Amino acid sequence: MHALLDLTLTLSRLPGIGTKSAKRIAYFLLEEPKLAEHLITQIQQVAKEIHSCDTCGAYFDSDACPYCAITRRQAEILCVIERPMDIFAIEALGIFQGRYHVLGGALSPMTGVGPEQLRIDSLKNRITNENIAEIIIATNLNIEGDATAYYLDQILQPFQIKVTRLATGLSAGSYLEYADKESLARSFQDRRIF
Amino acid sequence: MHALLDLTLTLSRLPGIGTKSAKRIAYFLLEEPKLAEHLITQIQQVAKEIHSCDTCGAYFDSDACPYCAITRRQAEILCVIERPMDIFAIEALGIFQGRYHVLGGALSPMTGVGPEQLRIDSLKNRITNENIAEIIIATNLNIEGDATAYYLDQILQPFQIKVTRLATGLSAGSYLEYADKESLARSFQDRRIF
Structure with a gap:
């Protein structure tokens, strides 16, 4: 059949x-x-x-992006994540008040994902245009996520801004989406400068 | 959202x-x-x-039911199963040449499935109309399947035909759909009279 x-x-x-x-x-x-x-x-x-925000890449079903459009969020801090759904894991903590930038994945030469496939150019543009002071890299804690974080740190050097990475309070190889709140919250607080 | x-x-x-x-x-x-x-x-x-056969309850996408319409199958043996998909597990063995009758489930007082919810009246009609000589009860080997088999054996007594049940070569609590071919084949060969 x-x-x-x-x-x-x-x-x-x-x-x-x-x-x-x-x-x-x-x-x-x-x-x-x-x-x-x-x-x-x-x-x-x-x-x-459900639409995708042109600026940050988050999903939303209202008139405007709930992260970019709300002025009381700290506009100078950007949290960079791999996937839109990672935002919900972070929002559930209630400790991050900045804005987001969705990469659309992580670097993965094996599956043909290079820097051009990710939203990196738009990230650079935002750093300049939005006067960003700190980038928190919150990619997953696996090989691809680590490589992406390292790559971002390298290419963001010329901007001379603070670039931090979530602390490895999360166990190695884990995915943000499945992390327990406690570990995810701790890794936020312990984020370190590259 | x-x-x-x-x-x-x-x-x-x-x-x-x-x-x-x-x-x-x-x-x-x-x-x-x-x-x-x-x-x-x-x-x-x-x-x-995909249609459901009015007679046996099997699914098919051709003009006629591949089990009821084919005359070379033994018309006097009916294999009674819970779900249409169980037929594929049995057909894959290539050892059963009779016809099928799908009950549409198993007796389960907890979830409100009584004899009226199953295709039992049509089974009785077939026994009479099609001159059935043997009923092989191939319900699942769990509590509901066993209860259904026992119930069928009771209500089929007046018909004075051979009623058999697949041998418990299958491990207790297992589902036909996931059974390995060997165990399923053996339980067919060792089917016993109630």
Whole structure:
């Protein structure tokens, strides 16, 4: 049955879903037409309602970016993260009052992600245009995240601003998204100058 | 962001997907619009192309049910399974040549599944109309599957036909869908009379 096979293959491309799970979900969607219909509507809704901020790269569904547009946030501190969803992990702490800059990933020569694939030019522009005083690099604590942090520190030297990196209060190899609040909060407080 | 939250909640209702996974997939679908579009088309395709056989309950995408319509299959043996997908596990063995009857689940008083919710009346009709000689009960090897098998054996007594159950060559608590071929094949050969 081609249609089921095709659906199973697509489902197995989603993060965290293996072949067996994908098959199970495909049948489940066949057996639960209402839920399937629901899912379709909501995927379409997400694509329609959620925008990406041209400046910082964050996702939002309101009229303006909740991070860039709010003036009471410290405009001179930028926290650089890999993915938009990393913002929620940081916001949940309630200790960072600056703004964000989403890179769109991390350097990864193996998968063809170089500096040109990341939002680095726009970061440089912001440093100049927005009069940034400090860049907090909050990339993930794995090889790619570390390499990206090191690269950013190098290319940001000419700007002569403070460049800090989240302290490794987070265990090595971990992802921001899954970090416990305590460790993430500590790594924020202990951020060090490069 | 309501749309993302709604999508996350719906995704977490799919089998094998927890809250963290659901969140990850929701963002992934937002970041990969082509894959999201693909997924929608395929879910719709599955709903459109795959039919359920009125007689046996199996899924098929051809003109007629591949199990009921093929005359070389032994018409006098019915294998009773919980879900349509269980058929594929059995067909993959190539040792069963009879026909199928999908119950649509197993008895489960806790979740409100009684005999009326299962395709039991149509099973009784088939036994009479199709002159069935043997019923192989191939429900799952867990509490609900065992209870359903026991119940079926009781209500099928008046028909005075052979009622067998797959041998417990399968480990207790296991699901047909995930069984290794060897154990599933052995349980077919060792099926016992109730």
